[in-house]
Amino acid sequence: xxxxxxxxxxxxxxxxxxxFRLEYLNRHRFERQSFDKAIIVxxxxxxxxxxxxxxxxxxAAYAVAEETAKRVDGALLLxxxxxxxxxxxxxxxxxxxxxAETLAQVIFEVAESCLVQGIRKLLLVNGxxxxxxxxxxxxxxxxxxxxxxxxxxxxxxxxxxxxxxxxGTFAKDYGxxxxxxxxxxxxxxLVPDYVDMDAAKGEWPASPKEVRLLATIPELSVSGATGDxxxxxxxxxRLLVTALADYLARFIxxxxxxxxxxxxxxxxFLDR
Ligand SMILES: [Zn+2]
Numbered sequence: 001x002x003x004x005x006x007x008x009x010x011x012x013x014x015x016x017x018x019x020f021r022l023e024y025l026n027r028h029r030f031e032r033q034s035f036d037k038a039i040i041v042x043x044x045x046x047x048x049x050x051x052x053x054x055x056x057x058x059x060a061a062y063a064v065a066e067e068t069a070k071r072v073d074g075a076l077l078l079x080x081x082x083x084x085x086x087x088x089x090x091x092x093x094x095x096x097x098x099x100a101e102t103l104a105q106v107i108f109e110v111a112e113s114c115l116v117q118g119i120r121k122l123l124l125v126n127g128x129x130x131x132x133x134x135x136x137x138x139x140x141x142x143x144x145x146x147x148x149x150x151x152x153x154x155x156x157x158x159x160x161x162x163x164x165x166x167x168g169t170f171a172k173d174y175g176x177x178x179x180x181x182x183x184x185x186x187x188x189x190l191v192p193d194y195v196d197m198d199a200a201k202g203e204w205p206a207s208p209k210e211v212r213l214l215a216t217i218p219e220l221s222v223s224g225a226t227g228d229x230x231x232x233x234x235x236x237x238r239l240l241v242t243a244l245a246d247y248l249a250r251f252i253x254x255x256x257x258x259x260x261x262x263x264x265x266x267x268x269f270l271d272r
Pocket of ligand 1: 048056057127128178179183
């Protein structure tokens with residue numbers, strides 16, 4: 001069982017605008033602040049069609065997490081975990097995958113390190129759909145072993161973000177797809193020099209509504225992309241990252257205000 005070696009709550013709360021990215025903090029600067037929450041980012045290193053960089057999912061999730069951390073007090077942003085569960089894309093270069101079991105263990109051990117350091121509120125921002133089963137296993141294990149720890153997760157920025165924007169912002173189906181309109185817009189906003197729109201092509205593989213298929217991407221797509229990236233713009237990417245960060249910041253602020261109780265009757269403050 002972890003022993004609490006550091007009482008974050010005894011130090012002054014970190015104000016928005018000060019350094020909150022763990023990899024940039026030295027011990028002196030870290031100890032001048034107080035962090036009572038940590039944000040864990042899970043990404044992926046995988047093929048994103050011909051036009052998007054391999055780190056697209058990591059860049060997007062990290063940007064959402066960074067913007068969220070800027071908007072709240074006391075949130076420590078951890079360096080992103082760059083590898084995810086990407087076995088469905090292994091046939092395409094240059095994908096690197098962990099098994100779900102490994103990623104679940106990595107998330108668990110990162111979270112447990114935070115607990116040992118005295119942080120007991122955790123937000124995970126995920127960048128890649130293949131990671132979700134691992135995140136679920138890790139969260140359940142954390143809750144089982146540390147019942148007083150509060151952990152929440154944003155599992156799918158590429159779905160949640162577009163749904164927070166006015167209908168019609170994206171051309172079709174909320175811009176969905178692997179390297180589709182939403183992802184491509186976000187990459188155009190975050191890493192424009194690494195997006196090759198001349199190579200962006202859409203494919204719309206069909207799937208049954210009520211049956212889950214665990215298909216590899218080559219069974220579904222020639223390019224390795226799905227959806228239609230061609231209407232993507234950097235502005236849509238900015239709107240998406242901002243909307244999701246605003247949403248997560250509202251969540252954290254309200255949780256801070258009300259003692260991180262998950263049994264509230266009304267969550268409508270998130271719908272603003
Ligand atoms: Zn992606």
